[in-house]
Amino acid sequence: MSLIGRAEPLVPSAVSAAACAHCGAPLAAGQHRFCCTGCEGAHALVAGLGLDAFYRRRETEAGALRPEETAPGLDLAPFVTTDRDGTQRLELLLSGLTCGACVWLVEQALAAEPDVLSARASLTARQLTVTWRGEAARANDVVALLARLGFRAAPWSPACLRATEDAEGRELTLALGVAAFGSMNVMLVSVAVWVGWDMGPALRHALHWLAAMIGLPVVLIAGMPFYRSAWTAIRAGRPSMDLAVSLGVLATTAMSLSETLRNGPYTWFDGATMLLALLLAGRVFDRAARRRARQSVAELLALQEGVVSRLLPDGRMEAVPAENIAAGDRVLVAAGERLRLDGVADADALLDAAATTGESVPRTFAAGDSLPAGAVNMGAAFAMMVTAAAKDGSLAAMARLLERAEQAKGRFVAIADRASRYYVPVVHAVAALTFLGWWGLLDAPWQVALVNAVCVLLITCPCALALAVPAVQVVAVGALFRRGVLVTSATALERLASADHAVLDKTGTLTEGRPVLVPEGQDAGTLRRAAGMARASRHPLAQALARACPDAALAEGVREVPGQGLLAGEARLGSPAFCGLGPSADGMTMVFRDGDGAPVAFRFADRMRDDAPAAVAALNGLGLPAELLSGDGEGAVASLARRAGIPAWRSSADPVAKQARIEALKAEGRHPLMVGDGINDAAALAAAHVSASPAGATDLAQTAADLVLQREGLAALPAAIRVARRAQAIARQNIGLSLTYNVFAVPAAVGGLVTPLIAALVMAASSIVVVLNALRAGKE
Amino acid sequence: MDSLFLLVPISLFLGLLGLGGFLWALRTRQYDDLDGAASRILFDDDHPRKETPK
Incomplete structure (x- = not known):
């Protein structure tokens, strides 16, 4: 599977002196061995279990295994299934599981627990199955252990299941195995016939029967994926490549059978089975590459997928999946949590609605205001009454908008289909004319005429053409995957x-x-103390402060005053009002005050990505002039556009306006690439000619986008365009190659000069040329 | 040519044995995690270091 490859490590596995000993991230000045306290704890845990060998074999990306500062809040006991003999089983999706050493570490660390019966991780599916004897609540200990090691776990959800549920893939693998077995064994018999000049007719007849006995079941079983797709194409009234393949294979087999019955000199069972084997191999690789991309997207989504806390009338709370909440239920929204449902709050709430409206600054929603799903709670925890169940809410409405836009996109015809739309009728017309020519004009017996007609079908049978585009796709998608770009659509x-x-x-x-x-010359010692306190909170601003000083140790005795701030002895950290100053205008300021000391303000802002101007310039250089489309106010948008080097911008665009702008561009005959991350971008993403969403985008945007950038930053985008253009050029070249080959092969077949030996050689040679050419698509 | 009556069945039998092996591997889901299987052969200790209560 080297064609597809896995994400390349950014650091060599031998950890250099300036990298964290656990996660491999580069160390900041003044840090010794570890980048944060989480990694230090993880390293001690691994060493304590006697599993240090992990660090010698690790191939993970730098920083991927840094343990999160806050403990996972989700109770996993409801996801445990109990088997009949009392063993508990938990299936988890494990993020960060990217190399063999990780599999080893996870399995060994869990197996060292006395009550764990088995732990088995799948590297391809990122799935972990743990069984143990005892209580279901042990599930949370398992996840806590994984979190301390730096792996994030989420319950194995239906979304992951859909992505990996691979009945179709298994059928293809089965078909490939059968076809490979059949073509090799038929070839064994056929070669004997080709080289056996002195062979008697009786023996030849026997060998043909042998080939038929192997070839017929193989053609029936291994060809099923093609026949099924061809039948769909017939019913839709559109000729497809699979129809050509099916007709060619079936006609060749039928004619070979009749030649066997009347003891003719040649049969073509080898050609039919080899064609199937080659095509199936291409298809299996194609699927494996795309499955990996889908899998990674499903993984991102599963980690976001949430459980909400429903407030019961008696004051208790229970964790429930969001789709089980009905309108009228009351749910608790914790600080820093994303709203899963539309609702109305009982009290004032400070929400960051960037994902739903594009506003960059959080604002206060008064009690009774309707709160949009998708916003993040920046203030204290609050209770809200749900106004619409998940399937009727604003997120679902957006999803429907998206679906309509996707349907419009379904009209795009891939280049391979465009080629087969002309190719298939032409080939079949040539075959029919060959038959009529030999039978009608040259007065040949109808058997001979039929043999030559079927030879035309066999030799043109678009082996090279059918491999031309998928082979390039596999290589290009694999190359992009290694650069952190997931391609989700074919x-x-x-x-x-x-x-x-x-x-x-x-x-x-x-x-x-x-x-x-925003660094404003705060004293380093103060920053460190404040960050140590901030580490105790899940509030987004506190977490941003903790990120700004990652090596600050967690302060002791921190108490959180919900919605206001943190207390540790005399020291206070929180909103300006909490520290005795006036209220802040935008909710993006935190103040630290030690007793009666002077308050120190920490201002926060949503910063432009460092590589944004370079990415915009690169896009421009590739012939994609950029324009900025935002739901935020005019001032913020104009200033950012200037700094990023974008001349054209629009502000205060709501989801419908964004989609309308995309439609307008398309109406002008442009082919817009839309890049967005928010729920408000989803419809525009789906409507655009092609779309991408950056790392950390909302789940709806990732579902709508064709490409998902896994790594931070936009630099991968211009690179992806270059790879795509190169792949497209090579795909065209490949189609040209296979058409050229037909120009030479078809006259030979029409003239009745093609023996099975020549057919087999020509077919294999053309496929190899096309595949070798496709391998160039991965280079940049 | 009589040798063919022996050799052809033998070669077919061996081929079918291989096909049978492939089908068995597919059915026992050994193709589901090709990446994991590739690194698993490098693990030194197949079994966890503890007495598993079975």
Whole structure:
């Protein structure tokens, strides 16, 4: 499977002196061995279990295994299934599981627990199955252990299941195995016939029967995926490549059978089975590459998928999946949590609605205001009454908008289908004319005429043509995967290659989409103390402060006053009002005050990504002039556009306006590339010619986008366009190659000069040329 | 040519044995995690270091 590869490590596995001994991230000045206290704890845990060998074999990306500062809040006991003999089983999706050493570490660490019966991780599916004897609540200990090691776990959800549920893939693998077995064994018999000049007719007859006995079941079983797809194409009234393959294979088999019955000199069972084997191999690789991309997207989504806390009438709380909440239920929204449902709060709430409206600054929603799902709670925990169940809410409405836009996109015809639309009728017409020519004009017996007609079908049978585009796709998608770009749609590369305009969202796309500390010359010691306190809170601003000083140790005895701030002895950290100052205008300021000392303010802002201007310039250089489309106010948008080097911008665009702008561009004949991360971008993403969403985008945006950038930053985007264009050029070349080959092969077949030996040689040679050419698509 | 009556069945039998092996591997889900299987052979200790209560 080297064609597909896995994400390349950014650091060599041998950890250099300046990298964290646990996660491999580069160390900041003054740090010794570890980048944060979490990594230090993880390293001690691994060493304590006697599993240090992990660090010698690790191939993970730098920083991927840094343990999160806050403990996972989700209770996993409800996801445990109890088997009949009393063993508990938990299936988890494990993020960060990227190399063999990780599999080893996770399995050994869990197996060392006395009550764990088995732990088995799948590297491809990122799935972990743990069984143990005892209480279901042990599930949380398992997840806590994984979190301390740096792995994030989420319950194995239906979304992951859909992505990996691979009945179709298994059927293809089965078909490939059968076809490979059949073609090799038939070839064994056929070669004997080809080289056996002195063979008697009786023996030849026997060998043909042998070939038929192997070949017939193989053609029936291994060809099923093609026949099924061809039948769909017939019913839709559109000729497809699979129809050509099916007709060619079936006609060849039928004719070989009749030749066997009347003891003719040649049969073509080898050609039919080899064709199937080659095509199935291409298809299995294609699937494996795309499955990996889908899997990674499902993983991102599962980690976001939430459980909400429902408030019961008696005051207790229970964790329930969001889709089980009905309108009228009351739920608790914790500080820093994302709202899963629309609702009305009982009290004032401070929400960051960047994902739903594009506003970059959080604002206060008064009691009774309707709160949009998708916003993040920046203030204290509050209770709200749900106004619409998940399937009727604003998120679902957006999903429906998205679905309509996706349907419109379904009309895009891939280049391979365009080629087969002309190719299939032409080939079949040539075959029919060959039959009529030999039978009608040259007065040959009808058997001979039929043999030559079927030879035309066999030799043109678009082996090279059918491999031409998928082979390039596999290589290009694999190369992009290694660069951290997930390609989720089969035609995304083609559409990306032809994009000629870029529309960018502001918050979360050009900016980082989360608060970052604005350095204003605060004293380093104060920053360290404040960050140590901030580490105790899940509030987004506190977390941003903790990120700004990652090596600050967790302060002791911190008490949180919900919605206001943190107390540790005499020291206070929190909103300006909490520390005795006036209220802040935008809710993006935190103040630290030690007793009666002078208050120190920490301001936060949503910073522009460092590589945004370079990415915009690179897009421009590739012929994609950029424009900025944001739901935020005019001032913020104009200033960012200037700094990022974007001449055209629009502010205060709501989801419908964004989609309308995309439609307008398309009406002008442009092919817009839309890049966005928010729920408000989803409809525009789906409507665009091709779309991408950056790391950390909302789940709805990731579902709508054709490409998902896994790593921070936009730098991968211009690179992806270059790879897509190169892939497209090679795909065209490949189609040209296979057409050229037909120009030479078809006259030979029409003239009746093609023996099975020549057919087999020509077919294999053309496929190899096409595949070798496709391998160039991965290089940049 | 009589040798063919022996050799052809033998070669077919061996081929079918291979196919049978492939089908068995597919059915026992050994193709589901190809990446994991590739690194698993490098693990030194197949079994966890503890007495598993079975």
